[in-house]
Amino acid sequence: MTIQTPTAAPSRATAPGAAALTGTGLCTVLLGAALPLIDFFIVNVALPTIDRDLNASEPVLELVVAGYGIAYAVLLVLGGRLGDLLGRRRLFVGGMAAFGLTSLACGLAPTAWTLVAARVAQGAASAVMLPQVLATIQATTAGPRRARAMSLYGATAGLSMVAGQVLGGVLVSADVLGTGWRSVFLVNVPVVVLALVLAVRAVPETRSAHPEPVDGPGTVLLALSLGALLAPLTEGRSAGWPLWTWLSLAAFPFLAYAFYAVERRADRAGRTPLVPPSLFRLPSLRRGLVMVVPFSIGFSGFMFVIAVALQQGEGLGATAAGLALAPMAAVFFGTSLAGPRLVARWGTRIVTAGGLLQGTGVALIALAAWRDWPHLGVLGMLPGAALAGAGQALQLPILFRIILSEVPAERAGVGGGVMTTTQQAALALGVATLGSLFLSLAPGLGMRDALVVTLLVQLVAVALTVTLSLRLPRTIA
Template sequence: MPPATDTALAAPPAASPDAPPAAAPVTPPADRRRWLALAVVMTASLMDLVDVTIVNIAMPSIQQDLGAGFGALQWITAGYALAFAVGLITGGRLGDIHGRKRLFLLGITGFTLASALCGLAWSPEVLVAARVLQGATAALMVPQVLSIIHVSFPAEERGKVFGLFGAMVGMGAVLGPLLGALLTEWDLFGLGWRPIFLVNLPIGVAGLLMGLKYVDESRAPKALKLDLVGMVIGAVGLLMLLYPLTHGREAGWPLWGFVSMGLSLPVLALFVVYERAKTRKDGSPLVELALFRVRSFAGGIGVQLCFGLATGIFFLVWTLYLQLGLGWSALKAGLSGVPFSLAVSVAAGISVQVLVPRFGRKVLQAGALVMAAGTLVYLAEADRYGLAVAPWQMALPLVLMGLGMGLIVAPLTDLVLSEVPREHSGSASGIVNTTQQLGFALGLGLSSVAFFTVVDAADPATTAMGPVFVDAFQHALWWVAAGLLLVFALVFALPRRGHTGR
């Protein structure tokens, strides 16, 4: 099949059957190739999702082997999220300009090499640096996934595709903790936790080879230029906000951190002003500000930010609570999360195809409430059972949280991108992913306040740390519940119904 372009793909469905006799033999291979391309890009996205959750479950082993402190553990996760968030918009726009297939292949190659460096890391500092490199290369790879889906499938098929995408998120939630736990427990070749990164090597090589064969090239039909000044201003603004949040607790919350966060707001405002001027000048801004006039896009971005914040807090503190607080092994902690992961997969699979077409945005609101209810049930059980809590007692709150997450995560992406013009799909998907990762990074930063302040207040010499971690986990769950209630409120900004045809 010849390389696809946005101009060709954006043609109205009614215009394609101009010559019915000639169209019949061409359609089957086109469908087959694009579904194979979907499998390739979703596998790469799954690799990214698994990499996040697989690291969380191995944190205690990494801490013991490398002698990493809590600050380094936080940076192993936050460094990835920070580099990912800062680079996503640029990665999406680079795909629009230079070709989404080209950037996807470049990203998956870099991600695979960075994974090898993570697996070979000999100190916490090297591991953090390798994780930052991983995040930067993922920022080239991941925005192309949504862009390729957006330009390869017509609007009437995208609901099904994003339903599969949501189910894959649930699969990533299943595979990450389990694979991380098994690889850590097995201690393959005496490598301890290192295979959790090295497992990406065969997957990355296979994705690269299959991507070369099955993914077709596409780019924006109008010639665009890379907005280097906008890229620098935006990156500086995000770093000024996120770095103090992530590093503040480790540095004792210095004054410069608060000054930096305060000054990030005018820097980001300058970014908006510059992008408007860039649009008027040559029509090639880094961020298409006109996208925010689309109600579904603007409203969905707010939901993505708050949802990422809530989940960013939860997943980090949950792992520390299970292993450092309750003293569970990596395998036991990973298996305890299976009800959550299965619930995400089930809810994500039915939300787009069955529930959203009938109930619209109410599905997302129901998901936020169900997930918040699960959080409160978990909080009550942690308070009641303390260190004696069993995995089966966690099943109910985790199932509720998983169902709620599945109802949100699958339809939200489709809703945010439903009305975006295809020529701006790279920029739009970069913004969507950036917002999600920005929220996640903010959540990781706020875990310093929501979780680690309770841990730091305890004296290890006189206090048993197990109950302290339980108390810190309960304290963090209140933050998670508050974030989910904010998600519920922001969903009112979305259209009542998704737009299924353009």
């Protein structure tokens, strides 16, 4: 089976007179894709200094990470719908401006709770901006250009998640102008100003030719469903699992079913719901999403746990903890550049090969931690981090291409929103589950053994991804 990239007629995919996406425009929207993911991970190495400066409790520190992630995940699909309705460049520019303002608010936050509120707003701004990236690519490219753009999007997403943590460590240690941890947010402001100038000049305006109104009931039920799952998993351990966490988890399946029922009814009535169930009839989207979930859970959990283990367990500074992952970022970048050529020759078999490489890398990191602790650093992690980075680069960009390959251009915003919501919810789940596992085990087992056990659990997620990859069609158009 060959996965064909759809080439919808311009009249259905773009606004009248919309231009094709130029190289500058593509770089601009990819920058918009990088910023939200960088900011999800950049705070991991900054949490100890935020704690000291703002005297934040552990539950509040977790909200600094989770508040952003939950708001981001809950509103992504709505952001895609609004772009289809109001214009994708307009929403991209508006979301980018809001992201810059909320980043400034994070950087100037006087208290921990003010920082939490600013991070929630920053996540909401990201949810407005990011879906427009994929929708714009889908609506303004076709054929080989779309395949290349999607590969670059996947490479940007993966590199951003690793580079964010490295950049965070460098900025915190550099203490630019005495700003300390605040620089991890303030650095966004000049980048946003540049991106806004480029977006106005180089990103074409597109929108759906037949936009649907906002699905109010679906939006509310999706928000309630994701919140009921992610909030207790994130805050439960540090809060001592109070009654509200169990009630919230118990409500999740009922809310999720109510969301599905409302969306199915709207779909059957000929309306376009927030998440059309008919979209999941596309085999490529279904298979790709199922693989993105374990991949993202393992990835984000690993990044969070490594940051905590190296700083709190080994006493490394923010720079050393961040740079320990530099080999992973460098190899990811180099491998992702070769990705399109490898796909053209080997098809989706490289996804399976990537999973095997990633699994080997995680196992080597676990072995190094068991052998070298408490002296695990850049050199100890180098072989495992390099292999893991190469493996991730052979999976994530290809999965993104597979997921969106059969989505019609007129549903580009909805399809992109579904994909990014799934990925973001899984990233938040990874921090909540693997992070909570590690922090729960550390007091009894010690940091070394807790880290090793958590990495072995991550290997289960990698093994699941490899198994699922065997069911993928062999070729990608």
